[in-house]
Amino acid sequence: MTAFNTVRFRVKPGFEQQFIDAHRGAREGFKGFDNGWLVKTGDQTFCFIGQWKSFQHLANARPEMIGMLDEVRHMLEDLGIGLGVTDPVSGEVVTTIGPKKTAKKAAKRRPAKRAKAKRKKR
Numbered sequence: 001m002t003a004f005n006t007v008r009f010r011v012k013p014g015f016e017q018q019f020i021d022a023h024r025g026a027r028e029g030f031k032g033f034d035n036g037w038l039v040k041t042g043d044q045t046f047c048f049i050g051q052w053k054s055f056q057h058l059a060n061a062r063p064e065m066i067g068m069l070d071e072v073r074h075m076l077e078d079l080g081i082g083l084g085v086t087d088p089v090s091g092e093v094v095t096t097i098g099p100k101k102t103a104k105k106a107a108k109r110r111p112a113k114r115a116k117a118k119r120k121k122r
Contacts, residue, residue, distance in 0.1 A: 032057025
């Protein structure tokens with residue numbers, strides 16, 4: 001089942017672009033990682049959202065994710081209230097919210113069937 005992880009960060013002043021660049025370069029190396037987004041949520045604040053093939057893939061990648069965090073840790077401010085420099089959460093998808101796919105849209109995704117050419121009778 002698809003899983004997601006979300007991590008909230010506050011970047012030290014002057015490190016925003018370096019932080020963004022570090023995430024741009026981190027596109028490989030996570031087995032089972034489908035997609036990810038780094039979202040700027042305010043002044044110096046960001047949220048990373050990762051999509052995974054399964055929760056097990058996400059769990060298996062935690063040591064690598066901590067390694068990536070260690071590379072940017074010096075750019076981050078403590079979030080306070082005992083959180084440290086990150087506020088992570090993760091879990092499996094329980095439902096999908098949004099417009100339902102119509103048959104017309106689904107048909108566009110399927111390759112078109114080739115029509116058989118009619119033979120002319122002689």
